[in-house]
Amino acid sequence: MKKKIVIWGTNEKEEKVLMAIALNSEANKLDLYVFSADQATEAFYNSLIHDWRENREVAFPEEHQHMERPLSASESILPENLKADKPDIIHRAQKEWPFLVLSEKLYKLYREELNDLKSKIEELSEFNKEQWEELQHFWNKVQEQARDKMLSYGYIKELREETNELFGIMKELRKKVDAELRESSKKIRKEIEEALQAIDEKVQKGLSLKILFEELKKLQNKVKESVGLIRSDRNTLWKHIDKRFKTIKEKRFGPEGEDSKLQRLQRRLDGLLTALDRLNHSVKRDEKEIKFQKNRISNAANQLEAQIREAKLVMLEDRIKSKKEKIAEMEGIKADLEAAIEREHRRIEAKKQREESKKAAREKLSLELEKSKKRVEEESDKLKEAVDKVKSVKEEKKKAAKKKPSITQEAITAAGATIGESLGDVVDTIKAVANVLGQHANEVVDELKEKASDIIEDITEEAGEIIEEVKEKVDEVKEQMKEEMRKTAPTQASGEIREEE
Secondary structure, eight states: OOSEEEEEEEOTTOOEEEEEEEEETTTTEEEEEEEETTTOOHHHHHHHHHTGGGTOOOOOOSSOEEEEEEOOSSSOSSOTTOEESOHHHHHHHHHHHHHHHHHHHHHHHHHHHHHHHHHHHHTOSSOOHHHHHHHHHHHHHHHHHHHTTOSOHHHHHHHHHHHHHHHHHHHHHOHHHHHHHHHHHHHHHHHHHHHHHHHHHHHHHTOOHHHHHHHHHHHHHHHHHOTTOOHHHHHHHHHHHHHHHHHHHHHHHOSTTOOOHHHHHHHHHHHHHHHHHHHHHHHHHHHHHHHHHHHHHTTOSSHHHHHHHHHHHHHHHHHHHHHHHHHHHHHHHHHHHHHHHHHHHHHHHHHHHHHHHHHHHHHHHHHHHHHHHHHHHHHHHHHHHHHHHHHHHHHHHHHHHHHOOOOOHHHHHHHHHHHHHHHHHHHHHHHHHHHHHHHTTTTSOHHHHHHHHHHHHHHHHHHHHHHHHHHHHHHHHHHHHHHHHHHHOHHHHHHHHHHHO
């Protein structure tokens, strides 16, 4: 965490104020600067963020408040009359700054020891085994503090860089050792490349991609943690491993941009589970670290080490609390993702069932249409036969009219019966066809309906013409009969005709 904080807040009058807080690690105190809303212009706020926090000089307004506060892990950084808009930042600084101060004091001890080593090594003209071992012993102590996280990352980085420079000088003096290091790096690289080739063969055989993905992660960690690798070999192996990662990801999830919703949800869940697992392991490590620090406090070499370890305990306890809150939040997200995946599974299954139902319905409809088509064709044939029959009767009537035979009551009755029977057949056939079409109207294809409709229209029109023609012939026959009967027996014939009428 940085030694300077810029944060908005309010004073006892609920007025908006800008606060700048700086850690004075030498005096173990805090410098608190408070600026009113009028003084906290956008330009001044940006200068605090970008310049003052980076230890560059910034001119403060003349009428600002300045106060010193003691640094304590149990007391708040801010006085009671001031409140921060983001109290979590203040809380974090309150827990971590005491550790930062003690860590800085420890760093200064190592700084002095490293300066002493540097002066000795720079005076060497040839490789000195004792100085090499002394430098190694120093770096082992720094690494131990780094593992115990007793030093901040910035201090460790600075010590590492300068120690590496001294190791570089020693390596120049020990060329044979450098040659051995290169040979060792070559062996490690060859071993890892062989493992990568084995993974390629497993991918081609279609083995579990998830297991192979985990194997790649282990190789990646091995490259990362291996101190025997030189930079060129390490960079080459990074490229080889990255290439394999991309290949396996494409095989697992498909090309970029073509992932389904279910695959995206599953990948999110997998990533969340991995993060949860890491976070839980991190909490366990912190809890283990707390036990370790408590045991070491009683055996501390000096009071400063004991104070550092106590500050470390406070920081670890606060860190565990924060991580557990994050775990609870991630568990909620996990439940949401699992529910979303379950819904997506149900949606896919329902879609599949709908497709199968549609397919079955289409097959059934196709069969029904085929049956309906055959029935319509059969009824159409009957209808054509009836029409032909009516046409035949019509032709016969025309021929009979030309011959003008004497027409009797029996002839009229027979003709009427024949025509009536034919017309009845036509009407029944029309009704049958209409019934078939009515039952399957929504299922028969358009061209079938048009064909049936055209047939019915033609038949109905022709049947109407035939009926009208028959009626005219019947009326004509009746008139002829009346005339004949009047000539032979007027009175009796008139009565009979009236009865007929």
